[in-house]
Amino acid sequence: MVKCMINDPHPPLHKYHQSGDLIIGGIASQNFIVSNSIDFTENAPPVLFNELLTLTKNYQHILALAFAVKEIDENPQLLPNITLGLQIYDSYFNAKSTYHATMLLMSSLKRFVPNYVCDPQNNLITVIGGLDPLTSLHIATILDIYKIPQIIYSPAPVMNDKTPGLPFYQMFPNEEHQHQGILSLLLHFSWKWIVGIVMDNDNGERYVQTVFSLFSQNGICFDFIERVPQIDFLSDLLDKMQESAQIQDKVMESKANVVVAYGESYSTAFFRFAPFVSDLGLAKNITKGKVWIGTIQMEAATFAFQRTWDLGQIHGALSFTIHSSDPPGFHHFVKRRNPTSTTEDGFIQDWWEQLFSCVFPNPFQNNLEKKICTGEEQLESLPKEMFELKMTGHSYSIYNAIYAVAHALHDISSSLFKRRAIMDGEGLKLQTQWLMQLHHFLSGFSFNNSAGDTVSFDQNGEIVTEFDLMNWVTTSNNSFYELKVGKIDLKSSPDQTFRINEDDIIWHRWFNQVRPLSLCSDSCHPGSRKTVKEGQPFCCYDCTPCPEGKISDQKALVLGIFLKHHETPIVKANNRNLTYTLLLSLLLCFLCILLFIGQPQKVTCLLRQTAFGIIFSVAVSCVLAKTITVVVAFMATRPGSRMRKWMGKEMANSIVSSCSIIQAGICAVWLAVSPPYPDADMHSVVDKIVLECNEGSVFLFYLILAYMGFLAMVSFTVAFFARKLPDSFNEAKFITFSMLVFCSVWISFIPTYLSTKGKYMVAVEIFSILASSAGLLGCIFLPKCYIILLKPELNNRELLIKRKAM
Incomplete structure (x- = not known):
């Protein structure tokens, strides 16, 4: 018989707790752990974390959670007499830690006792997470047992025979819209010859199967599609570096000038050692530029969560992001944040040390050679690739997710309870009633948030929003800034859905600010025809003279240019x-x-x-x-x-x-x-x-x-x-x-x-x-x-x- 006295043998390294009548759980993705592989030839040794990489920009996701809960608790018109609390753990981007974190949400605050209610105050009502599809899937397999709703802000994971029908409430738009947006971008610039890079997992394969057919139907070919492996253990580091060098060489040597990359938020960590592979003689020193097209998950921030990274490769990249607005008061809330102003936040100290390259005094460690953190460092002084004060697309999705839950709970409280609800002593009973109603109320409704935007869901329960097309521009001091150069407006008419301001785009320096071309073969001149090359995609062809008695049907290209630039x-x-x-x-x-x-x-x-x-x-x-x-x-x-x-x-x-x-x-x-x-x-x-x-x-x-x-x-x-x-x-x-x-x-x-x-x-x-x-x-x-x-x-x-x- 399991007793509530058993303590957690592996307490979490990072957690965030804020008490409340109803608890909103969160699975964050801030720290990336790369550990040594373990051989279970003997008793399992304690887990040693050899390297902890902090994705500093992802801390804003935690701040968005905390800020939204703070606004709702201070709003007398929304959920009166009920306070929301927070319980956040880190997934560390691996399955074991994600399962562990999810079980912690289901347990007592001080004891790790899954499936036992030892703390009447732990009224978990919903979970926000995760950042990546695989993380969301791991969370869902646990939450589905307890019928606790999960709101994700990432693409829906690929389901298999063992995981049918797991419920997700999606703050991330349907990926088909993003695929159509990338297709519109490629067709706009007549980029018919591209390279594809995907993560070597189920979501990567689903993406390949979807876009390969879609792009081919519209005359676009892949030179090749490279599958990037995940980094699991430090013992595989040299092999990963060599594989990274090989992929880097293959991409840079390709005739295609456009690279479409799809992957998880951490996928660019595979290229973490790219600046050094040339020095080690593992890769060729190729300076040719490429136009990188990134998907929403691969924010440009993940290209540079280390100060030592070379950002030159992403100069001129194009990326779709979820449209976001800045809620009033968020800047002030973030600026006031520091390790001395909060005690419930277990993420902030490591984040602060990583941001400002300093350490807090620790009597158990020798910190004489490192700068001491004062806690008074200014966030405004940080470059944007390390941390942004402006709310990003993922943070905005989290912010809206909290408000969606709050509005749903408010409607439940209005319909289910006509009297003032007292939570003490009835926690389990009331929690069950809330959960039964929450699934119903989370489907198909809309509301206005404090930023002035209307948040609405379609008939499939997916959020209807806009995509912004961003152009990433690097500077001489190894920093970058973003330019909005287009958008996808799903509420507009079909011919106005995709819009782009081509004149605002800054291309990679290799192209000398001339619109890049990406073709396997040049267009045939009048009087000649295309002849397919044996064993090559249809985008690759030779131009041969038209046979006697035949003519070429080439277009009026000049008229097309003038109409396009009218x-x-x-x-x-x-x-x-x-x-x-x-x-x-x-x-x-x-x-x-x-x-x-x-x-x-x-x-x-x-x-x-x-x-x-x-x-x-x-x-x-x-x-x-x-x-x-x-x-x-x-x-x-x-x-x-x-x-x-x-x-x-x-x-x-x-x-x-x-x-x-x-x-x-x-x-x-x-x-x-x-x-x-x-x-x-x-x-x-x-x-x-x-x-x-x-x-x-x-x-x-x-x-x-x-x-x-x-x-x-x-x-x-x-x-x-x-x-x-x-x-x-x-x-x-x-x-x-x-x-x-x-x-x-x-x-x-x-x-x-x-x-x-x-x-x-x-x-x-x-x-x-x-x-x-x-x-x-x-x-x-x-x-x-x-x-x-x-x-x-x-x-x-x-x-x-x-x-x-x-």
Whole structure:
């Protein structure tokens, strides 16, 4: 028979106790223990903790628990006449300690007696934890026996046949939203070739199975997926260091510039020795930069819970975090925290020593060589990678979890007890009643917290919140700060769910602030096609010339760039709608050559020259309108000028419409009087019959060319005289060059066209169409694309105004 006199043979190293009518338990994850392996050849020796790594930023999770309970206890409107207490233990990131801590929550405060109620004041009502899925699973296997609800602030663990249906109330959003967010990020930057890094456990495998299929369906391939082992024992340290070096080399040597990392909060501890593996000759000294994309669990803080870590690798990393707000009073609460101001907190002393590299006096240890802690050190002086005063995403989830329990308990007290409840003497009975009701009230409700945010749960009992996309930037003094560069808003419409401010992102220094590319193979140029490489993923291919009789269906990339960056100054300048019209007409110019290919038919003969003439007239008219707009804008700036009434989009639209209508009229007359038709030429080539399109009225055909040439000459003349005017981004100069190329092509076209026969006449016209279209596209838009993609710092309103004033 177990008696209540038995003491705990292995008392916890760290605990936090605060008495109350109802106790909220907490399983913290602040200290990471790496111990020697034990061989049970003899009686089990006492456990020796060889290394205790304190994740200093995780102490804020404990502070969030304490602060929320303090606010609720001081609020007369919430849970009146009932006080909440706290009982917190550390999981130490291992199963044994987690089970032990959970059993301690179920036992008396002073005696370790599982399944016995020796202390009527231990009214455990719920447990908050853990930080990682596996920790949450260990806690749940114990709590499920007692039907005590558990609120987790991590992804739900993977269930197996032995753990079906364990109840979790999740303050962590559904991971599918995070997967979609990473996918949106990859697609936004066209990163199609990536490296995956996951922890070697069930959650890592679930992640691989989920995203591999999701990413593949959207054209994204993995160069490789590396599974990172966990650090269990110090005796395995050398092997782990060697494995770390091998993974580091493999990642850095990969052609992929993007690394998506998924793991537990402590997973980056695997790379703890990365700064030293090169010195030991275990890894190559590779300085190439990568874009690291981290998930919510892998906060950037865990990259640097030691002061000696090199943060250079994470410079420019992108990471999703849970949206958080700062509750009023939290900063003041944290600043007042020190080892001398609290007696119930058993975590703070080790945390304080780790933060300030000092020790508190201990008569059993020789501390003469170390700085003595005074307890008056200032938290404001600490770098952010060690500790933050601002509430982080995980802490905010814990804060909301406490309030969710409090609101649920308040509703229970209002419905179940119509009288003032007295807890003494009825602890077990009342605790059972509270627990029965708490499971029901924790599902599907919402409330407003003190930070002004609405906390709500969906039909599955999962919290509905936002994700923030953060950019981690390191400094020369081995510190870092975070920039919010985007968000995922689950309450918005599907097309507005993912938002990003690309111009705010600071990339790794290796990329020289140019948007990184991550492709296995470059895009194939027009006239070539993709050929899959044997044994390689579909993202890897060779570009081979299109076979005879086939064409390439490459996209209008310049139009896509301008549409994507339509709100930037360089696109808005010089009439954005006119630019789109010009780009669209140039796209049609390239496509109209399809009418010249293949056996002549009645429809193609009627359309090819008329379509070519009208489309080119629209393109040249747009160029002419752009040029005239520059001249009118300059003249309108003169005092007393009457040209101001011509300013605006109406003038440009009128020029394009009128010039195009004239060409369309000529084509209509041609089709009405003497239209082209399929014909057979039996005289041009000896012993061969050439199928061709007879142009019908040759005069009207050359009239179309002449009118197009007239528009080009006018555009060239106006652009030439306007080339030195203060034009935005020097567009007048670019138009001058484009018209020079255009006129040169078509002036040389006429004698060449007249001197050829049969199919070579068609080839000459196709070449002229492609060359002149490419000349317009290249001379006018390539300089702009260069600025948009490679020199984004020049794409700003200040520069635009400065150039106009010059």
